Amino acid sequence: MDGKELLKVEGISVSFDTDLGPIEVVDDVSFEIKPGRTLALVGESGCGKSVTASSIMRLLPHPHGRVTRGRISFEGESVLDLPVEEMYRLRGGKISMIFQEPMTALNPVHTAGAQIAEVLDLHRADIAKKAREPEVLEMLKAVEMPSPESRMGNYPFQLSGGMRQRVMIAMALAGHPRLLIADEPTTALDVTVQAQILALIRDLQKKNGMGVLYITHDMGVVAEISDDVVVMYAGQIVETGAVLDVFKNPIHPYTKGLIRSMPLLDSVPKTELPTIHGQVPSPHNYPATCRFANRCPHADESCRANTPALEDFSPGRKVRCFKAGRV
């Protein structure tokens, strides 16, 4: 790996048409992923993390959603300007994606094996038709599918949630992607299975050196899997940095709240938990000023009057807060 960026997202904004007029759900988001690294995009529902991922794949719901500003480059090429045919080759090939609910992402009328084979058909012209079946089997073994020979002929409904996610991962990896976008892939899974899947993604990444964009709301999972973290709140990035730094020393009050508000296994039972008070604002009424100000325990008048920018805090750290480092 030469340290060149695999994916570079530069200041993209995404807007959606709704009944109440257009809303900007992603505002000026930038980050980059290097090969072999995992970037976690973390935030609550509605913060714009999934929309960001969809923008990279150019899978925003047409015609309601569109990228209004910014640039996305993948291996130096501008994704947003690629012709549609090129996009087909990119999707599932060089960039692939896994989703939260594998049951809906898999076609219920085809067998697991057939669905993996289809990816091979689309993106792996080098594999002869006859060689496909052994290749599929290899893929299933690679994702540690129990008894892969018989599971190949199974339909999605015959598989458990964990197995389905394994099939999804096998499909995602079948095209030998350079970048894997994982959109909450373990949220619907049980913790023991989640642990297995996380370990699997880590192992696979180690083996083939792909970049991973991991989207989640679970700080536990972030801590478990990522190298770098991007924390989003209300359509904006509020904090970025290396995972150890961010967890050891969260700067933004929101990041702090997120990390502290969940009970730890060694907490004292039935004691009051630290909270972030208030509610996540709706995209229809994002304030023009600091979007976290009305929930922030440290906010003052100037926070409610001015708009903070995402600024360098220390090397590799960026924070969007007027009081960064002071509270």
Added chain:
Amino acid sequence: MKKGLRTAALALGLAAVVAAPSFAQYYTSKAVSADEKAMAAEVRPDFSSPQVEDKSVKVSGLPETLTWYTSKPGVWGSSRAKQGGTFRDYIAEFPDTFRTVGPNANHAYRTFFGSNPATVELNMETREFLPGLATHWAFGADGKTVYYKLNEKAKWSDGKPLTSADFTFMYQMMRSPDIQDPWYNEFYTEQMVDLKAYGPYVISVTMNAKMAPADLLLNTACSPRPAHFYGGKIDKDYVDTYQWKAEPTTGPYYLADFVKGESLTFKKVKNWWGHEYAYNKNRFNIETFEYKVITGGNDIIKNYFYKGELDKFYMIIPQVWADEAKAPEIQKGYIDREYAFYVPLQGVQGIFLNTKYKFLSDVNVRRGFYYAINIQKMIDTVLRGEYARNHNIGVGHTFAGIDFNDKTIRKPNFDPAKAGELFAKGGFDKIGSDGIRVNAKGERLSVELIYASPNHTERLSVLKEEAKKAGLELNLNLMQKGSFTALREKNFQAYWGGMSTSVYPDYWEYFHSTNADKTQTNNFWGYANPEMDKLLDAFRAEGDLKKKAELTKKIERLVDQEALVIPHYYVPYYRGGTWKWVRFPKWLNNKFNDDFFEAMAPYNGYGAYFGYQWIDQDIRKEVLEAQKAGKAYEPRIWMDTTNKAN
């Protein structure tokens, strides 16, 4: 929408053409004008055929005392007639079988396949008898038997001679259970009790009861069956074996070809023996009949007709007659119209009032209907004054020179005030807020009228609106399937429709008290009256036709008083259009013959009165050329009013 616009444009265009003065310049062609000139000179022939004694006939083995009769009608056909040609016609559905007896044989085209003349035929001008397959007839002393001497020249269409064996075979066949036709089994066992052969050309037929001679002839006249065709026997496989095998015939046309489900082709029998009789001369002129199956109703048939693919099209209904007059092919004279009057044979018809239904048991209420039902307005409006109003329960009952109907019976004209009086007498003395009369029990004078034919709705709507004026509500109930069943079960209030009849009526089954309370009988009215029973019983017992006729008239007058039936109308004419090359004699029709257009099926049970028309190939050529060139003839309506009632 598009169609509607186009139609409107067409109508406009047509109006313009009609208005154009140049249109008056009609094209006259040689062939047409020659034939029309010859036609002008034609005289209606003498159709009479009185029964005469023929002393020359003697048959050994039969009593010497037998008197043999015959009749000698003259030439009836037109001397203008030309032989040959093809007449194109349609059938609404392909027949289910070519058999004429047995399962499914009772279809509309049965006569096509059983076109044998009977021993004697009925003269449709005078209802006298004609020689058919028998040249002579004689009456046995028992008053039940008729002897027939067969025409020795008669042949089957396959060339085999006709003999008495074909009659005995017919008798045996009709009595066989293997034909699976109980009606025939019953008639030829219970009614016609014997049929014997005396040598190859004489037979005797015996009925189960004594009858007047004319009656006896009517009942014993029968048609043979080709014994050779069936190998002389009928067995269990008859129904299946002969499903699609048409018998040879002694009539003029035989089935020459067919495509199942599509068409039937009939051809004239070569050197048909029937031309021996003078009255068949210049008749059955057409060589070939092609019947194409055309489904989809009158509008479709009409299109075929105007395209020139059919030679004739009926225009009986007044509105159709009026509408078709505007068709360009008629306006330009390529199609002629023929219009001839006749006297229909019509049984008890009109509105039947069920005397078992609440207030309809009151004769005053029923008589009120005479004034409340505005038949005349219906005729004058919807029927454009063209149907004839009927005053009696029977029309056209003339037989052996005797008229059976009382023509003095007249029904009153529509009169709401008079109807109101009668209804009031029947208890309906108040008028409700909706204008309908009410009686003391609070019953409204509302009667449900059931009927079976959708195209009668318009007619009945007129009656309904008019009846309101008399305070009578008619609820129209169209029952396309079950109306007759409802009638037979006396499960109705009023019924619009009627019964068919024989050449003279026998009202016993309708009005005798025996059946008054039984369902599934023809006493629909539930009518019982000892006076009526007396008349009906006397009619049954009477052997003399003249006295029978007097009794019939008395019965009709009694029914008139009782107001069981509100008679409606009859159609006194047949009319339609034919392409100009279909030519007719100047006399289009006979007095009692309905469908003079029907050219092929000559024997439908009552007589040989068809087949006058012919195809003129020269005219055909000319008309087709004229049509191509856009030249118009003067439009023609050929009308024969000889039999128009006053």
Added chain:
Amino acid sequence: MKKPMFTLDPLTRKRIDRFKQIKRGYWSWRALLVLVILSLFSELFINSRAIVVSYEGKLYFPTYGAVIPGTTFGLDYQYETNYRELSKTLKANGKGWVLMPLVPYSAYEQDFKEGVYPPYAPSLVSRHFLGTDSIGRDIVARLVYGFRIAILFSLAYVFITFFIGTVIGCLMGYWGGWFDTIFQRIIEIWEQVPFLYVVMIVGSIYKPNFAIFLLIFIIFGWSSRTWRVRAMTYRERERDYILAAKAMGASTWRIISVHIVPNVLVVIVTMLPFAISGAISSLTALDYLGFGLRPPTPSWGELISQGISAYKTAPWILTSVVSAMTVILVMIAFIGEGLRDAFDPKKFTVYK
């Protein structure tokens, strides 16, 4: 606000607002509503009875109410006054005046002119604005009264079948088990009965009146309404709010009526217009084939059948009825389309 369950919930209100934004659907809805309401008062616009008669200083309003015999106005007959004639008579003898409706003909009476036979072409003079049919009945009157019958029939049919279908469908979905199984089988068998043929057979044997006709329609029409409702109920009953209601001790009836039906109604509402136009079409088709309502009930099907057989000689019959039918069915289709768009859950996906 005391009984919040009877107020419109905001989702419904939002849908209605959205429907109002769908122009052609909303305008069709308003136009159709006006037409239906007007048709309920057709007697005032199209009638052989006068609106007002002034006779010898007294006013009469014959439109609704009892038949007024001719004798009332000094005429020589006891049956219902012919107001068109009366108008002329009174004008002549100066004893009063008559105000006739715009179209002075009823849907039943036949107007025959001396010497010319109907159908009469449209005419402003005779006030047969769309002409007459082949027995002289006014086309406008037959169209409007036919419309009224058809729309009332369809509304009654659709609402009753939906009511039955919803109740049974809900119970099937909610109770499930043997109840569901038995009803499913019954409905499957019932649906095998070719409904229109049955109506035709019944119609040809015994011409039913409006109520019986409606009953036959309902007997055969309810079953198809159950499936969607049943499926919806199956889905709804698995949702937590039903369990929550059960945990509160809510009765089955309460759960169905308060919780399930309002949620299921959405699909029903979007199905309604299509069901209504379907009912109008079937009624028209049956009338056309002669298996429909008792003649001389004014009906579009009967007009179409007349129009087709006389399209060359009397094109106004077919033109009028086809136009009217097209307009109404297109309007209903627009309403249906509008409702579907307005109720389409996709349009209201909340952004996540």
Added chain:
Amino acid sequence: MSAATPIIEVKGLVQHFAQGRFSGNRIVHALNGVDIAVREGETLGLVGETGCGKSTLCRAMMRLYKPTSGSVYFEGKDITKLRERDLRFVRRSMQMIFQDPAESMNSRLNVGYIIEEPLLIQTKLSAPERKEIALALLREVGLPEDSYLRYPHEFSGGQRQRIAIARALALEPKVLVCDEPVSALDVSVQSQVLNLLMQLQRERKLTMIFVSHALSVVRHMSDRVAVMYLGNVMELADSLTIYHEPRHPYTKALIAAIPQPDPSRRFDKIPFTGEIPSPIDLPSGCPFRLNCPERIERCETEKPALREVAPGHHCACHLVG
């Protein structure tokens, strides 16, 4: 351990569901002989993974299902065989909060009605009385009074869960069953709802049954925690013990699998690699044996019973105690 009679007691509870209408052979074995007691005033946590029967257990306790066998006692009274109309006192005394507040309330009804509905069903209170109660509840769960006329979709997930809590409290129940009450909520508001629940329990002396798949949350909320697996209680202990001294191999695996918000404490080993068996085809013997790293021969044939292995600590494992 207090000597008081438990408020709810479940004895040998077996709950089977037939899958498919006629397929009697496809039976989901949701609960397979559960014995558990809920003490008055405590919070009993139920934890386990998909299909372990924790939701089924609490619904069975509420008698929303008819048990296949075994019995349920509420305040010492056997309610197993009661008919729906005789269950009114149970319905009044036990209320429930669901995972997804959007799902658990009818979006066509306004908040006031939603909160008042239990009162409508169970009491004869007048409309003003009901409204007064509803407004008080709104205040109690921290929502403004003007919420009364608004509709659920106008609220965020956390607020909706507050509405659900208010509804659950309307009848002043003795027991509150919380079935995954925070799993569907935004991370930042989860703790708010958890704090609210703890506060309400203190104030109202509620008995709570708290169900979640997240062991850390259950542990924090509960006095005692029962770990469930395939319709069986595997381990039952007070919440401190369950983390510090887990005895059952499954509990250990579960703890190991929970990702902690601390990158320096990443998993050192994956708990187990196998699949959890389907509740349709139960394994013989110990239900966990297929994934158990410590299984012995006996596990295959004999199902371990839940035994007290230390005071107040119950465990169902042949290797323990």
